[in-house]
Amino acid sequence: MGHTDDSSSDVAYKMSASAEFIWKVRVYYEDTDLGGVVYHANYLRFMERCRTEWLRALGFEQDVLREHHAVQFVVVDADLHFRRPARFNDELDVSAAVKKHTAASMIFHQEVRGPTGEVLCTGEIRVACIDSATFRPRPLPREILREFGG
Numbered sequence: 001m002g003h004t005d006d007s008s009s010d011v012a013y014k015m016s017a018s019a020e021f022i023w024k025v026r027v028y029y030e031d032t033d034l035g036g037v038v039y040h041a042n043y044l045r046f047m048e049r050c051r052t053e054w055l056r057a058l059g060f061e062q063d064v065l066r067e068h069h070a071v072q073f074v075v076v077d078a079d080l081h082f083r084r085p086a087r088f089n090d091e092l093d094v095s096a097a098v099k100k101h102t103a104a105s106m107i108f109h110q111e112v113r114g115p116t117g118e119v120l121c122t123g124e125i126r127v128a129c130i131d132s133a134t135f136r137p138r139p140l141p142r143e144i145l146r147e148f149g150g
Contacts, residue, residue: 020097021054027090037085043121044078047110050094051127058147069141070132076105077126084120091115101148103139104129 025046033039051073055062065071086092093113100107105128112121131138139145 020095021050021057022093022095023050023053025049025092025094027086027088027092029088032088037087040080040082043080043082043112043123046092046094046112047096047108047123047125048075050096050110051108051125054096058144060144065141066132071129071138071141072132073127074130074135075125076128078123079125080121080123082121084114084118086112086114086120092120093117098148099124101140101145103145104137106140 027038031038031042052062062073092115093111095111095113096108097110098106099109105126108123108125108127110123110125111119114120129138129140130136
């Protein structure tokens with residue numbers, strides 16, 4: 001399945017699925033608009049990458065989930081609130097925490113924080129688990145549900 005055990009060198013500790021996960025990203029020139037600030041759509045990209053790294057830290061690779069379990073994750077709702085701009089060359093902390101989960105979906109609370117820790121953008125993102133072939137809803141793999149204690 002691709003699940004990493006506690007002794008793996010890829011993950012230094014056993015992360016809890018419900019704990020806040022933080023991923024660092026640097027703002028590149030390509031991320032900015034004409035005004036030199038991060039273009040609004042790129043916050044969604046940062047959040048997407050953070051959720052991918054959250055899964056990876058738990059020991060799950062999305063390609064392995066698709067190939068061996070025939071599941072994929074899709075965003076079905078995204079509610080973002082922009083508070084302050086991020087600028088070229090800023091190092092940002094992007095967080096993801098599962099706020100709620102059901103058998104076939106997860107709601108993440110996500111934040112993008114600036115270099116001094118100020119919240120720049122917040123988001124509530126609902127991600128559904130779907131069958132790779134039919135694109136119909138499907139329960140989360142048992143291995144992932146186990147990470148939530150279920």
